Amino acid sequence: MPDSVCHxxxxxxxxxxxxxxxxxxxxETDRxxxxxxxxxxxxxxxxxxYAIVPDEPDRIDAALTAALDHPDVEAVVLSGGTGISARDxxxxxxxRRLEKELDGFGELFRMLSYHDxxxxxxxxxxxxxxxxxKPVFALPGSTKAVALGMEKLILPELPHLIGELRKHRQKTP
Known part of the structure; x- marks a missing residue:
């Protein structure tokens, strides 16, 4: 991380x-x-x-709702269903659920993926x-893609994201 970045x-x-x-x-097969x-x-x-759900919008939404409503969950990572087929x-x-999109996440993920x-x-x-x-990330379903997204983008920034969200939540009456 550059020295000029303050987290x-x-x-x-x-x-x-x-x-x-x-x-x-x-x-057993969810690598x-x-x-x-x-x-x-x-x-x-x-x-x-942890949950596995079929590629059905209602089931995905229900699992996401359950995760977001879970009092111990601070961030959600989804894997799969991000391609271009009709089932994705x-x-x-x-x-539909995002209050704020982190455009840079998708852009950086695709940039890093391009190299591979x-x-x-x-x-x-x-x-x-x-x-x-809460931060929510949706990654492709391949093990290589989830490793890339987790190691290069999500895990290094999650504490910072949580810190930012908590900081502004504390200032709100």
Missing amino acids: TPGPDTVRIAVITVSDTRTP SGARIRELAAARGFPVVS TTVEVVS IGSAAMLSRAIGGIAAG
Whole structure:
């Protein structure tokens, strides 16, 4: 991080909900969800909620609502359903819920992906923002994509995001 960047102090740990969106994955075959949980745990961020839901908007929305309403969840990471097929509806569900979109997340994710997969990176609709006062990120379903998003973007910034959200919440009467 450049020396000129000043971060609002944030917590040492962030409690995360993980939602895998897939018609075919089970807890035994969900490698991307497992990778998110492993990376979060390695950073000291406990995963307090985990779900697998089919690529159905109502089911995705219900899982997202449950995660956002969970009193111990401070951030939500979704995996899957961010592509361009007719069944890929995660982005539509998440974007309806966002109070503020973090445009830079998707832009940076695609830029970093381009270095790995070339022009196919433009097919990713990864999105991030704030919903119900909590950071929410939707990543593609591949293990390589979730590792990239978690290691390079989400995990390094989550404490800062939480710190910013708490700072402004405390100032609101």
